[in-house]
Amino acid sequence: MGIRIYNTATRRKEEFEPRDEGSVSMYVCGPTVYNHIHIGNARTFLSFDVVRRYLEYRGFDVSFVQNITDVDDKIIKRANEEGRPATEVAAEYTTAFQDAMASLGVAPPTVAPKATETIPEMISMVRRLIEREYAYEVDGDVYFSVRSFSDYGKLSGRDIDEMNAGSRVDVDDRKRDPLDFALWKAAKPGEPHWTSPWGEGRPGWHLECSVMSEKELGVTFDIHGGASDLIFPHHENEIAQSEAATGEPFVRYWMHGGLLQVNKEKMSKSLGNFMLLKDVLKDYDASAVRLMMLQTHYRSPLDFSDDRLDEARTSYERIITPIREVRAATEQPALRRDVQAGAEDRNELLAAIESARERFISEMDDDFNTAGALGALFELARATNRFLGEFGVGEGESNVPLLRQAGNALEELLGVLGITVAERPRSAYPQTVVALARDLAGYEGEDVERAVDALLAARAAARTEKNWAAADAVRDGLGELGFSVEDTSSGARIIYDSRI
RNA sequence: GGCGACGUGGCCAAGUGGUAAGGCAGGGGCCUGCAAAGCCCUCAUCCCCGGUUCGAAUCCGGGCGUCGCCUCCA
Known part of the structure; x- marks a missing residue:
């Protein structure tokens, strides 16, 4: 039996059969670059990184596309708050995102299209949708008419008439239905804008993924991934746009990851209970973070805490010890x-x-x-x-x-799984070991490596003489610098103890 | 109110019809100058109540509880 994937669209596991034998086309919704990503975001990207790596391990040639949403309300908001151009904000956090992914050991996508570099294709899709009468223009805005698409709601299992849309948001009475969503937004003064048949404006968020995925992977590609909070409305809207525009099924397998929680509550930027990935990685190895997250199935919720990270760090040591040994x-x-x-x-x-x-x-x-x-x-x-x-x-x-x-x-x-055995970086020894070596081992040079060698040699000699006090002084001294010394049958071994 | 997910040992977590993986923590032992690491042993009957079945954590019904989506969100 081959690979089985839980498909959100059918709510069950299905045998995985790619569109083209031997290769896989997959798309995962990328970040909106208005801030550093938090570890909830990271979990999703990590989950799909593992999916991608495993498919490659199983011999598939994987085309992995992940967009960068670099024009959006939130970016504009942030830019206005900071009094600088939206493009600058987007550029800063795009780089930050790529750096963060690299430091978590997430492999770069095959292609990472940016929304701002796909504008002509977006305009083209909006035009197609208007021509096919799935969309309508009002004062420079273009909306998708959900009632014109009979399958609307099929992914999330919703019925338009049973949703009390607009009950918690102001209803825009220019829309034919409260659930209609913007494909194209007329630009307000000072906002980024592009020329379109409907005037100066910018694309709606949902549109971006439909367009970029079609451009890079074609229609009916294999896997579309994201976190479960994107099922509705984002992915529902993508389906509506793409299937209305092309008349073809959009995606073969929909995969959704569970959300990261803190104290049993969803971690999100709007709730303010988030931790940034870059901050977590200051204290914990990427491999330990990956291990922690991968010990829970990707579709289950995962409660995040420092305690769990500490546990994961211990179990990480356990699993790589035999490799080191x-x-x-x-x-x-x-x-x-x-x-x-x-x-x-x-x-x-x-x-x-x-x-x-x-x-x-x-x-x-x-x-x-x-x-x-x-x-x-x-x-x-x-x-x-x-x-x-x-x-x-x-x-x-x-x-x-x-x-x-x-x-x-x-x-x-x-x-x-993207978990690696970290090599001890040579630079990990602080300059202070030289002083320690001078005190305890009579070392007279300046090289940290040799200082450590001298310390270990002095300790070995002391142990031979059963001078336990001298031996322990070396171990304790190194311990204070964050290194632990362990005796093995092949001699003493020094390892960096990230817990200190 | 609608839709959906989940409830397994002290904590985390696989398992979805045939008799409970694994990690962390704890207890006992071996090894060690002491430690660390490692090894061995030990630690659950699966939220509750009914039902189906030769047999259920696993299927069905009903409770109770938790979480998510229905609004931007990974």
């Missing part, structure tokens, strides 16, 4: 224990590798069940730790190929 052991095999593993034990680890891989794939095939997939990886981590602890590299390093196989499998599958 295997590297250390296979790089310095002479120092490792050399117990020969019997065929039975070797086969057991081999079987664990195979079953982890199989389970990972079957969990991910089932609507991208990252939580289940991670479960499989934790099990492989334990099997690897057990083997490593019991046999090491084996006599004549005979266990090395098998251990590498286990470590590589873990690393490869974690990589599909």
